[in-house]
Amino acid sequence: MQARVLSVATAHPPYKVSQPEVRALVEVLFEGLAGLERLLNIFENTGIESRYLAAPLEWFAAPRSFSEKNQRWFDTALELCEQASRKALGLAGLKPQQVGAVVLVTSTGLATPSLEAYLAQRLGLPLSVLRLPLWGLGCAGGAAGLARAAELAQQNPGRYVLLVAVELCSLTFVRGDKSKSNLVATSLFADGVAAAVLGQGAGGPAVLGGFSRLLPDSYAVMGWDLGLEGLQVRFAQSIPALVEGALGPLIEDGLAGYGLSSQDVQTWTLHPGGAKVLAAYRNGLGVDEKSLEAAFCVLKKYGNMSSPTVLFVLERQMYQLERPAPGSKGLLLALGPGFAAEGVVLQW
Numbered sequence: 001m002q003a004r005v006l007s008v009a010t011a012h013p014p015y016k017v018s019q020p021e022v023r024a025l026v027e028v029l030f031e032g033l034a035g036l037e038r039l040l041n042i043f044e045n046t047g048i049e050s051r052y053l054a055a056p057l058e059w060f061a062a063p064r065s066f067s068e069k070n071q072r073w074f075d076t077a078l079e080l081c082e083q084a085s086r087k088a089l090g091l092a093g094l095k096p097q098q099v100g101a102v103v104l105v106t107s108t109g110l111a112t113p114s115l116e117a118y119l120a121q122r123l124g125l126p127l128s129v130l131r132l133p134l135w136g137l138g139c140a141g142g143a144a145g146l147a148r149a150a151e152l153a154q155q156n157p158g159r160y161v162l163l164v165a166v167e168l169c170s171l172t173f174v175r176g177d178k179s180k181s182n183l184v185a186t187s188l189f190a191d192g193v194a195a196a197v198l199g200q201g202a203g204g205p206a207v208l209g210g211f212s213r214l215l216p217d218s219y220a221v222m223g224w225d226l227g228l229e230g231l232q233v234r235f236a237q238s239i240p241a242l243v244e245g246a247l248g249p250l251i252e253d254g255l256a257g258y259g260l261s262s263q264d265v266q267t268w269t270l271h272p273g274g275a276k277v278l279a280a281y282r283n284g285l286g287v288d289e290k291s292l293e294a295a296f297c298v299l300k301k302y303g304n305m306s307s308p309t310v311l312f313v314l315e316r317q318m319y320q321l322e323r324p325a326p327g328s329k330g331l332l333l334a335l336g337p338g339f340a341a342e343g344v345v346l347q348w
Contacts, residue, residue: 002347003153005146005196006094006160006203008315009087011080012052012192012302013168019043019050019187025057026186033178042187047275047296051190051303053170063175066230070171073109077166077193081119084195085164089123092160092197096123099197100159101130101152105145105307107138107224107337108167108231119164138222139271140336141165141307142194146344147210153198154207160199167191167306172224172231181235188274190303194311204318205330205346211254215246218339239273239335243280247341251285251333254343260329267291267324267348269317271310271334272299294321310334324348 023043030036053060054076081104089096102125104116111118114133121127130152137144142165149163169189174182198207215221221239224231255261268291272278278295281287298312305312310332317324324330330346 002206007091011084080193088195105141105165138336140342143334143342150207165308192305194308213250221339240276240280266328267330269332
């Protein structure tokens with residue numbers, strides 16, 4: 001039997017901000033940037049109304065060292081991971097001692113021992129638990145992590161696997177970086193955590209498998225540069241065009257490995273990278289409006305949280321919307337640094 005997504009749960013920090021609030025601060029912080037007034041219009045075009053941050057908005061007005069930001073990442077991320085994980089285990093009807101493996105995805109902070117070592121002991125997971133930390137996959141990490149968790153569950157039918165994706169994107173903000181990339185990032189990115197339990201049993205969709213596709217020589221599209229103040233965003237404006245153009249055939253190629261095409265996908269679980277990216281999915285792959293609504297709703301309420309965001313969309317499709325028809329095919333899809341597409345083929 002294929003591994004199933006038995007449950008999905010989410011958590012977010014307590015500091016909720018609206019787009020106008022962030023825009024007002026950015027207008028002050030980016031004073032002197034050429035074309036600032038025109039660039040600020042992006043805040044009205046993202047499709048985002050509110051977001052959650054790991055610190056009060058005024059905290060970002062002062063310069064912060066990498067060490068200070070990373071410590072806040074560790075403390076906040078661990079607390080939120082525990083919240084989401086306990087909720088996911090409860091929804092699956094499992095005790096922590098029944099978890100045989102934990103996959104933890106992040107790209108916005110650093111810790112050694114890695115975060116899941118602390119999380120496992122907080123939750124009371126077996127000390128023999130298999131640990132798989134994944135770092136550097138960015139927005140694609142939630143999809144890649146789901147595929148790896150399903151593989152572990154498939155290889156070990158008696159084990160339940162806990163997947164946790166946590167990103168605190170706001171804490172990578174560099175106060176002195178007045179680049180256009182940094183400004184765009186302030187309009188989109190937010191903070192959140194998603195946890196999922198995979199294994200044999202009843203619940204959500206079965207995972208038929210995953211695929212990864214790299215776009216050649218596209219390293220500059222998205223990523224981090226490491227500076228004195230920490231991780232500094234690298235972010236191109238060409239992503240929507242890539243979705244409609246070069247990435248479409250790569251995604252079709254990934255689906256073909258399962259004997260499918262985009263026309264066979266009845267439910268799309270999409271990482272909402274932004275309103276323009278979602279529109280590009282509609283134009284490039286013919287994504288249906290119901291699938292887009294689920295992604296747009298998460299974008300509107302939470303912003304782009306990087307890797308957990310696609311799992312927020314899956315949570316909405318599993319618990320808040322009418323379930324897809326039993327046996328129908330789905331594709332969970334996210335794009336990230338590489339530049340890459342990570343897909344997970346589902347059967348509802």
